[in-house]
Amino acid sequence: MSLRAIFAKKLVTPQGNGPVRGKEMNAIRVLENVYVVFDEKIRDITKDAPGVNVLAQVELLTPGFVDCHTHIPFYGFRDREFVMRSQGKSYVEILKSGGGIHSTVSKVREATVEELVKFNLPFLKEMAKRGVTCVEGKSGYGLEIESELKQLKALEELQKVAPISISTTFLGAHAVPKGRDPMEYLQELESNLDRVKEHTDVVDIFVDEGAYSVEHARWFLTKAKEKGFRIRLHADEIKRTGAALLGVELGAVSVDHLLKITGSDIKAIASSQTAAVMMPATSFYLSESYAPARALIDSGAIVALGSDFNPGSNTINDPSLVMHLAVSKLKMTPEETLTAFTLNSAYVLGVAQQVGSIEPGKIADMVAWKVPTLEAIPYLPAHDIVDFTVKNGEMLKL
Numbered sequence: 001m002s003l004r005a006i007f008a009k010k011l012v013t014p015q016g017n018g019p020v021r022g023k024e025m026n027a028i029r030v031l032e033n034v035y036v037v038f039d040e041k042i043r044d045i046t047k048d049a050p051g052v053n054v055l056a057q058v059e060l061l062t063p064g065f066v067d068c069h070t071h072i073p074f075y076g077f078r079d080r081e082f083v084m085r086s087q088g089k090s091y092v093e094i095l096k097s098g099g100g101i102h103s104t105v106s107k108v109r110e111a112t113v114e115e116l117v118k119f120n121l122p123f124l125k126e127m128a129k130r131g132v133t134c135v136e137g138k139s140g141y142g143l144e145i146e147s148e149l150k151q152l153k154a155l156e157e158l159q160k161v162a163p164i165s166i167s168t169t170f171l172g173a174h175a176v177p178k179g180r181d182p183m184e185y186l187q188e189l190e191s192n193l194d195r196v197k198e199h200t201d202v203v204d205i206f207v208d209e210g211a212y213s214v215e216h217a218r219w220f221l222t223k224a225k226e227k228g229f230r231i232r233l234h235a236d237e238i239k240r241t242g243a244a245l246l247g248v249e250l251g252a253v254s255v256d257h258l259l260k261i262t263g264s265d266i267k268a269i270a271s272s273q274t275a276a277v278m279m280p281a282t283s284f285y286l287s288e289s290y291a292p293a294r295a296l297i298d299s300g301a302i303v304a305l306g307s308d309f310n311p312g313s314n315t316i317n318d319p320s321l322v323m324h325l326a327v328s329k330l331k332m333t334p335e336e337t338l339t340a341f342t343l344n345s346a347y348v349l350g351v352a353q354q355v356g357s358i359e360p361g362k363i364a365d366m367v368a369w370k371v372p373t374l375e376a377i378p379y380l381p382a383h384d385i386v387d388f389t390v391k392n393g394e395m396l397k398l
């Protein structure tokens, strides 16, 4: 690929290979009137780029967003549940009565890999258009090993055709399959971890009311760690169960959701290498409370942002809307949201050496904006403000 450049009236980016903790998340680099010179990788940031093909002159350039938590691939919608919840039923009531995650499970079990790819590819394109250049996807809607592996295969097939990078997580323990004993099911998953390893080295579990207990998670995650998996937890979202503390104790890469964590949980997370993944779009979508992002950051935690895009608890995947909620509801600064949604979320996915900031040596994943300031991104949620997205040095035509 030949060298090319973008002239940015303003460039804003976190720096380094992360993770960035606490208030340091505000220390972003701001440059004006610079050329970013790149091929597949960023080669230079300069005031002058003689002889280099200048692709565009843009108002604002940021790193591509890294959405470190989604539930792609899923199949079918749950629009009726959304209406039921709006009329008073709770997420857990719907789950316990066999709906919720279980209703997506029935659809995913029936779907072929090709159908999963066809259904989910448009979402990945939509996210690319909105500035996401790396996305995490996970299994969790199979709830039996073959269907779980089918989802992981679908992610591999999606990677062949998607315009953005996909990181894969195994969430076989997303819910307890209907009519099964939780421990017996976890043992089945555990005995298949070598097969899972052919697709991913990250394991996640949903620890909460209506899902798995801390004791279940301790057993399963310890086994996964012994097999060399990195671990993550859906933690303390609906009830405070102690899942975040377990994550810290076991050296999880992240604990996600955290709506119900307490002061001592915050302290433990803040003095660990475990990232706290905030997903304010889910709180918004479920009309729930928000995670204590401000206290986490003020205590020195590594805070990352994700969308949690899924067919049940949140269908929002637009980074500008997630950033809007991070600023207005989580009380994060625009600078903190940028770091959380780029470099720190790249850290969660284990790719912060390669992406998450605009610096020489990193992959050329960037977003060019029609607006002139970082603040304008959360200020204009869900508006058509992305000029174009650059992935691996290519301007995406979407």
Ligand code: NIG
Residues within 6 Å of the ligand: 071, 100, 101, 104, 206, 234, 237, 282, 308, 310, 311, 312, 313, 314
């Ligand atoms: O992260 N909390 C559990 N799992 C998902 C929801 C999945 C679904 O409802 O389909 C979440 O919010």
Ligand code: FE
Residues within 6 Å of the ligand: 069, 070, 071, 234, 308
């Ligand atoms: Fe989730």
